[in-house]
Amino acid sequence: MTHAFCPRFTYFEIVLGIDQKEGKRGTIQSGRAYHSRHSTTNKTYKIKNIQGKKHIELLLYSKKHSFSGKIDEAIETENEILLIERKYSDHILLEPSVKTQLGLLAILAEENIGKKVNNALMIFDKKERIEIPIKITKKIKQQALLMLQKTNHTINSGNIPYSKHDNRCTNCCYRKICT
Numbered sequence: 078m079t080h081a082f083c084p085r086f087t088y089f090e091i092v093l094g095i096d097q098k099e100g101k102r103g104t105i106q107s108g109r110a111y112h113s114r115h116s117t118t119n120k121t122y123k124i125k126n127i128q129g130k131k132h133i134e135l136l137l138y139s140k141k142h143s144f145s146g147k148i149d150e151a152i153e154t155e156n157e158i159l160l161i162e163r164k165y166s167d168h169i170l171l172e173p174s175v176k177t178q179l180g181l182l183a184i185l186a187e188e189n190i191g192k193k194v195n196n197a198l199m200i201f202d203k204k205e206r207i208e209i210p211i212k213i214t215k216k217i218k219q220q221a222l223l224m225l226q227k228t229n230h231t232i233n234s235g236n237i238p239y240s241k242h243d244n245r246c247t248n249c250c251y252r253k254i255c256t
């Protein structure tokens with residue numbers, strides 16, 4: 078996800094070992110509290126009109142592609158798995174990093190649970206609650222795997238990847254050392 082946001086995060090955080098210190102940021106803490114609330118107090122709550130078995134905080138590993146990840150929330154129906162991803166935000170943005178996340182989680186769910194993931198539901202929930210359905214296509218999964226390969230390439234080569242400087246840099250924790 079972070080590599081899709083900016084490939085230099087992989088370089089600074091993993092190659093050089095410089096922590097983002099994201100745990101100290103207020104927005105991150107609020108987001109974590111929000112996720113924790115849903116994991117601990119809403120264990121049986123299901124999205125209306127969707128019947129099935131609810132999974133929460135599934136830590137999974139892909140033997141096929143050698144990566145792990147955590148599915149915060151999903152509903153397993155008779156024929157498929159619906160991923161549910163919550164964002165503590167009012168900014169309705171389906172950034173490449175979100176699609177990378179959903180693509181990789183879909184691959185993990187399909188390999189480990191053995192059912193197709195064709196759909197996901199993004200829930201933006203801060204001042205207002207907005208649900209956005211997303212089709213998890215083959216292309217989303219392929220692009221997510223490509224991002225995983227690029228991440229591994231940066232880690233294995235140890236070279237700083239190219240990234241243009243733009244609006245993302247304004248609040249970036251690495252902006253003082255990223256030239």
Ligand code: SF4
Nearest residue numbers: 083085246249252255
């Ligand atoms: S300052 Fe900009 S280019 Fe550098 S790591 Fe941050 S977001 Fe990426």
